[in-house]
Amino acid sequence: MAKYIKPTLETKFHIDFSWWQKGGQNLRAFLQSHACESCQEFLENDQPQTFDWINPVTGEVFQIDMLWHIIHTHCSQDPTFLDKRIPLTSAIFRAFIITNNTPLTAVEVHEKVMKKTPELILNTIGRRQVYKGIKPVISGI
Amino acid sequence: MSQRKTQTAQYWEKLFSPNDKDIEDIYQQILESSQPIHIDSIAVGLVKRHCDAEELESRSDLQEGQLYQPKGKYAVDERLIFPALDFAVGTVTSTRAGQHPDYGTFDVIEVKFGNGQPTKEFVANFEHNHPLNADDHSLANLHGLLSPEELYQAYKDSIYSKIKSTLDANDDFVKFHDQYFLADLMADFQEGLFNIADAAIDINNGPLSVDALIEQMGLVGEDQEITDVMRFSVSNRLANDERFDDVGPTGQVLWYLQRIEPPEAHHPPRRLQQTGTQPYDPGLFDDDLLPLLAEIDDEATHPDDFGAIDPNASEVTITLNYPHRRVGTLPLTPKTLPLFPISYYNPVLFDFIDGRTGDTFPGWTVLEHNYVFGLGQWCEKNKLPVGAYVTIKRTKNPLQIIVDYQASRTQRDWVRMASVNNRRLTFQMNPAAHACKYDELMIIGEGDTAQIDALWVRAEERNLSIYEALCQIFPELSKLNPQSTVHAKTLYSGVNVMRRAGPGIVFQELVTHPCFIAMNHGYWTYDPSLRD
Numbered sequence: 033m034a035k036y037i038k039p040t041l042e043t044k045f046h047i048d049f050s051w052w053q054k055g056g057q058n059l060r061a062f063l064q065s066h067a068c069e070s071c072q073e074f075l076e077n078d079q080p081q082t083f084d085w086i087n088p089v090t091g092e093v094f095q096i097d098m099l100w101h102i103i104h105t106h107c108s109q110d111p112t113f114l115d116k117r118i119p120l121t122s123a124i125f126r127a128f129i130i131t132n133n134t135p136l137t138a139v140e141v142h143e144k145v146m147k148k149t150p151e152l153i154l155n156t157i158g159r160r161q162v163y164k165g166i167k168p169v170i171s172g173i
Numbered sequence: 174m175s176q177r178k179t180q181t182a183q184y185w186e187k188l189f190s191p192n193d194k195d196i197e198d199i200y201q202q203i204l205e206s207s208q209p210i211h212i213d214s215i216a217v218g219l220v221k222r223h224c225d226a227e228e229l230e231s232r233s234d235l236q237e238g239q240l241y242q243p244k245g246k247y248a249v250d251e252r253l254i255f256p257a258l259d260f261a262v263g264t265v266t267s268t269r270a271g272q273h274p275d276y277g278t279f280d281v282i283e284v285k286f287g288n289g290q291p292t293k294e295f296v297a298n299f300e301h302n303h304p305l306n307a308d309d310h311s312l313a314n315l316h317g318l319l320s321p322e323e324l325y326q327a328y329k330d331s332i333y334s335k336i337k338s339t340l341d342a343n344d345d346f347v348k349f350h351d352q353y354f355l356a357d358l359m360a361d362f363q364e365g366l367f368n369i370a371d372a373a374i375d376i377n378n379g380p381l382s383v384d385a386l387i388e389q390m391g392l393v394g395e396d397q398e399i400t401d402v403m404r405f406s407v408s409n410r411l412a413n414d415e416r417f418d419d420v421g422p423t424g425q426v427l428w429y430l431q432r433i434e435p436p437e438a439h440h441p442p443r444r445l446q447q448t449g450t451q452p453y454d455p456g457l458f459d460d461d462l463l464p465l466l467a468e469i470d471d472e473a474t475h476p477d478d479f480g481a482i483d484p485n486a487s488e489v490t491i492t493l494n495y496p497h498r499r500v501g502t503l504p505l506t507p508k509t510l511p512l513f514p515i516s517y518y519n520p521v522l523f524d525f526i527d528g529r530t531g532d533t534f535p536g537w538t539v540l541e542h543n544y545v546f547g548l549g550q551w552c553e554k555n556k557l558p559v560g561a562y563v564t565i566k567r568t569k570n571p572l573q574i575i576v577d578y579q580a581s582r583t584q585r586d587w588v589r590m591a592s593v594n595n596r597r598l599t600f601q602m603n604p605a606a607h608a609c610k611y612d613e614l615m616i617i618g619e620g621d622t623a624q625i626d627a628l629w630v631r632a633e634e635r636n637l638s639i640y641e642a643l644c645q646i647f648p649e650l651s652k653l654n655p656q657s658t659v660h661a662k663t664l665y666s667g668v669n670v671m672r673r674a675g676p677g678i679v680f681q682e683l684v685t686h687p688c689f690i691a692m693n694h695g696y697w698t699y700d701p702s703l704r705d
Contacts, residue, residue, distance in 0.1 A: 084271045084281055086296045090257040091243045091305055093271070093281050093294040101274055172259035173286050173293065 039158035041150055044135035044169040047128050049085065049094035051165035060097040062164065066126060067099065068107040075099065088134050089169075104129050120147055124157060125164055135169045179224045180318055185328035191339040195219055199336075200345060200355065209352040209405040212340075213325070216332050221321035228260070238262055243299040244306045247282050255295075257305060261286055268297070276301055349408045350419075350518045360406040366390045371416055371430065380420050380427035380522060383408050420522035422514035422538075422571065429522060434537075438520040441542040442500040444629075446673055447473055448639060453677030457684045461695040465661055466676055469494065469615075472504035472543035473675025484511040488566040490579075492612045493552070495669040498559045499622075501549025505540065513538045513545055514571050526568065527551065528577025536574065551576065558588070558607055559666060560615030579610035589653055589663075591670050592620035593628050598671050600649045614662040617670060625670060632671045640682045640705075642672045643689070647699040658696040 039045070052059045060080055067075060081098040107113060108130045114123055127136065127144040136144070138154035145153070157166045178184045191199075202218055203210050238252030239245070247253065251265045263284035271279040280298040299306075325332055340346045340353055347356045373389040374381050381389070383404050392407070393399055404426075411417040411428055418434060421427035455463060455478055466478040470491035489508050497503055505513065514521045521538040525547060536547035557563070557578055566575035583606055590603040605618050619625055632642065646667040651657040659667075665679045683689045688703040 082272075084273050084294075084296070086243075086273070086276075086299070086303070089304065090255070091241065091295045091299075091303060092258075093296050095294075098274075171257075173255075173261045173263075173290055 039138075039154060039168050041138050041154060043154075043158070044137055045128075045141070045157055045166055046135045046169050047125070047133050047165045048162075048167045049096055049133075049165065051162060051167065052096075053094075057165070060099055063097060063099040063103060066103050066107065066122070066129060068103075068110055068113075071102055071107055085133070088132060100129070104132050114145055116147065120145070120153070120156060121163060123147055124153060124166065128166065177224070177227055177318060179220075179227045179324070182328060185220075185324065186331040189223070189332065189335060191219070191336055195222070196339065196343060196345075198222055199340070199353075203346075203353065203355050204358075207358065208401055209349070209354040212333065212337060212351045212353060215340075215353060216329075216336050217321050217325050219336065220324050220332065224318075224321055224324070241295065242305050243296045243301075243303045246280070246298045253284065255284075263287070263293075266292060271296060271299075347409050349405055349412055352405060354402070354405055354409075358402065359409065360392075360403055362390075362392075362406070362410060366392070367410065367414055367416075370411065370428070374417075374428060374430050375433075380429040382421075383411075383426045383428065386411075386428055419516075419519045420537075421516065421519075422521045422523075423516045423518075427522070434520075434522075435546065437500070437502070437546040438522075438537045438539060441539070441544065442502070443633075444496045444500045444673060445502065445542070445544055448672050448674050448678075451678065453675070453681040455677065458680055459684075459691070461691070461693070462661060462680050462684070465680070465695060468492070469662060469665060469676045470504050470506055470508065471675045472506055474506065474677055476507045478677070479507045482507045482511075486511070488512075488564055488575075490562050490564045492615055493557060493559060493561045493563050494615065495559045495617060495666050496673055497544070498552060498557065498561075500546075501552055502544040502546050503548060503563065503565070505538070505543040505545060509545070509565060512565050512567055513574060515540045523572040523574060525551070526573055526575045528564070528566070528575045529555075529580075533573070548576065555609070556607065557609055558605070558611055559617045560611040560613070561607075561609050562611060580608060581610050583608040588616050588618050589650065590618040590620055591625060591667075593624040596628065596631070598625075598628060598646055598649065598667075600646070600653060600667065602653050612662070614660045615666045617666050619670075628671055637672055639668060639672060639674045639678055640686060642668050642674075643679070643682055644699075644701070644704060646671070647689070647697075648701070651699060656696075658692050658698050661695045661697060664697065 064072065064075065082095045083098050083101055084093045085096045085100065086093055108126070113130070114126055118126070123145040124141055127141045130144060138157070139150040141153050142148070142150040157163055158168070178188070199215055199219065202215065238254045241253040241255045247265050247268070249265050249267060253263055253265065255261045255263065263286040265282045266285045267283045269281050271281040273279070276299070279296060281294050282297045283292050283294050285292050319327065340348065345356055346353050347359060348354070369390050370386050373386060384399055387393055387399050387403060387407055392403060408419070408426055412419065416431060418429050418431045419426050420429040455466065455475070466474050467480050471494060489512060491503065491509060503509060514523050515538050517540065523536050523538065524533045525536040526533050534547060534551065536545055538545050555578060562579045564577045564579065566577070568575060585604045585606045587602045588605045589600045590605070591598060591600055593599070603618065643664060647659060647664065650659045650663055650667055661680060661683065664683070665676045668674055668679050683697060686705060688700050688705070690698045690700060692698060
């Protein structure tokens, strides 16, 4: 197990798709809760498809559910996507969807979600227990 | 990961010194471009090479594979280095077609990193935008470290001077301003051609551009284009010939003859040379004194003490102080500097335009010593006193500057007049006629200037301290006022009649000696019994 290093406000975070794959977590099911109403209806009859998501920093590829691409390109354009009423944890995840999982610090996440404080966001995603695959970016392999 | 030494100040400021390999690289850089190269570009290239060399040293196995880029096409068994993964080295184990709704055709390679690490997939044959696809990246850039450009900006003073001194000491390189070229690639000229250049400038009765001189010297035919190498070669030769001086502003080379330049274009008049080099501490000054630093236009005042300045102002008005009035100069301060044409390499010749008559006369911006020369006759003609308000205005031509004063109906006012009595500077109130507006606290008239100059020389020879000068003139000035108080500006003006000192130094003497007692609104009294 990798040594835990306490993140700071300067630490970059991202959604580690390998966390979803290793843990047998159902990314599609979780993503569905972030899709807009029109996409929800469409998805009910749609067969799951994957696509090659490309890491915007490293070039690494993950085969993930096409739903990510749909939410990123369509649903996230809705002004209510980061509505104030959305719980902080969901809003943080959505901030990464909006940026197509570009690494963000807690301060940058706060600038997007405009909720609570950068410190509280850091406390939420910077703990030992990983929340929905959101982890500090590690420079090595 | 340990910190790269090339990312530290210690490396660039202490350890770094251009070596033979660096010189060879610079030589090659200029040779390949066949053009003069600015020292900033040379320095950034050198910093980049040092950063890349360190990266390669820190990972010897980087030699074993090629640097991964998403746009690259890779085959099975090929070894790759992944810059964004701390330069991990892996081997391609398989390839497949990529699938993405937006990106069309591309590949995905599977890479094995060894040591039991799970394989990872990477995009390949991918021509779309990706930071790793940039062609001009350095290894350091890819690693999220300061780029060579950023490192150069951070440690420019040190890097610049080390490279400059190295290149200047090497006969293989020639320079003009901050451009460097190879001596072997310079164009050849007959010595006699420079006599033609001399005559051409003389006949023109003004400076000539390098292009004009090249034409006059017959170095190019009618249909031939003047190349940058030709311009550099001619300028380099002229710069090394003591007859010629570049007098153009930054970005414009204009050649002139040193023999017709005034000495003040190169040597600051004695009246402007500061007494001592001690800095002053503005933290000592109260709310009455501090604003006066900005009010008194003196180049000796630290730029930070001028407060907010509009660098785009189309005109500024300054108060003529004693030393500048005597030698026909203006101070270059944050207030006046943006209006004048300047060069970091040489004094700049420009035209003053008399705001009243439209007459033009030459002016010189001497940035090295922070003054503008050429207003002596204009001040005399208009009978401007010390303390007169002088206005400087821009024109559409940056080499033409309007100078004017604030005219008023001629009237006789009582002004303090300086004279020498028993080898001491004295002041008395005398009527004087002036046709301009002026600062009443700064104005000082002069009786016999020759006697005052003799007093100045004696004070300089005796190295009279500013404190001593203040103690001598304070009683002389205070006797002119029924309250026996003297304003700090007047004291500054008075001190400068016999010693050159910026207002900060004068004020510092006031606040640090108990014999000077602050009253309100910048006025002071003097108690000789409290002298140190």
